[in-house]
Amino acid sequence: MEITTRQLKRVDVVTVSGRVDSAAAPRLEEALKAIVDANRFRICLDLKDLEYISSAGIKVLISFLKTCKRWNRGDLRLANMSPYITEVFDLAGLTSLFQLYPSIVDAVGSF
Amino acid sequence: MSKRWELTVDGHCENLATIADFVTEAAQAWGLNEKATFEVQMAVDEACTNIIEHGYRGERRGKITLCCECADDDFVVTIRDNGQPFDPEAIPPPDLTCRLAERPCGGLGLYFMRQLMDEVRFHFDAEGNELTMIKKIS
Numbered sequence: 001m002e003i004t005t006r007q008l009k010r011v012d013v014v015t016v017s018g019r020v021d022s023a024a025a026p027r028l029e030e031a032l033k034a035i036v037d038a039n040r041f042r043i044c045l046d047l048k049d050l051e052y053i054s055s056a057g058i059k060v061l062i063s064f065l066k067t068c069k070r071w072n073r074g075d076l077r078l079a080n081m082s083p084y085i086t087e088v089f090d091l092a093g094l095t096s097l098f099q100l101y102p103s104i105v106d107a108v109g110s111f
Numbered sequence: 112m113s114k115r116w117e118l119t120v121d122g123h124c125e126n127l128a129t130i131a132d133f134v135t136e137a138a139q140a141w142g143l144n145e146k147a148t149f150e151v152q153m154a155v156d157e158a159c160t161n162i163i164e165h166g167y168r169g170e171r172r173g174k175i176t177l178c179c180e181c182a183d184d185d186f187v188v189t190i191r192d193n194g195q196p197f198d199p200e201a202i203p204p205p206d207l208t209c210r211l212a213e214r215p216c217g218g219l220g221l222y223f224m225r226q227l228m229d230e231v232r233f234h235f236d237a238e239g240n241e242l243t244m245i246k247k248i249s
Contacts, residue, residue: 019128021127021128022124022127022160022164023125023127052131052153052156054156054157055157055219056160059217059219062214065211066211084149088153091227092219092222097211
């Protein structure tokens with residue numbers, strides 16, 4: 001798994017690629033924690049090159065979705081999710097909790 | 112025609128990528144399509160994560176042996192370990208309808224395994240634990 005973060009004026013963009021299994025999930029958690037610890041709660045995840053995310057990675061995303069949305073201070077929005085991963089999110093009833101966007105430009109522009 | 116693929120690794124999260132590669136290669140060799148291959152490797156990843164985290168209660172406490180075989184129109188994955196047995200029926204399915212605030216972050220692993228595979232069977236005895244998961248090919 002590779003993670004890069006980019007701070008824009010109003011939004012932080014986190015690009016996650018490769019596999020997010022339970023070995024990699026703690027690093028995703030660290031990257032998101034660094035952003036919310038800086039009191040920044042508007043986060044877009046670019047998942048264009050994400051090959052796989054397990055329940056361990058999904059657990060991190062749900063946890064930070066809750067953190068970001070608390071007191072209406074922000075949101076964690078997802079862009080470029082592959083069809084198979086979208087199907088997994090559907091199975092878990094998560095496509096109604098997360099806002100999904102077809103591109104990172106759309107996701108950033110939605111804030 | 113039948114063929115077996117077998118792999119034994121230490122129960123360690125760093126080995127999950129090796130396990131995924133092994134299962135993907137076996138599934139592709141047998142002609143599973145891309146979607147079915149993705150689903151099988153996810154179910155196996157979730158199963159092995161549960162073994163490491165709950166069965167062995169930590170990393171490097173025991174081995175995991177995987178076997179992939181094809182029988183008729185079934186792609187069969189068998190996973191053996193010697194961790195703590197558990198009662199799969201005692202694990203409730205997640206509530207997928209509750210509001211975000213009430214939604215637990217975890218508890219999806221076994222649910223995904225059952226959703227992604229056509230059959231999931233657990234067997235626990237003195238010899239160890241055996242999980243059999245079947246994906247119908249046709």
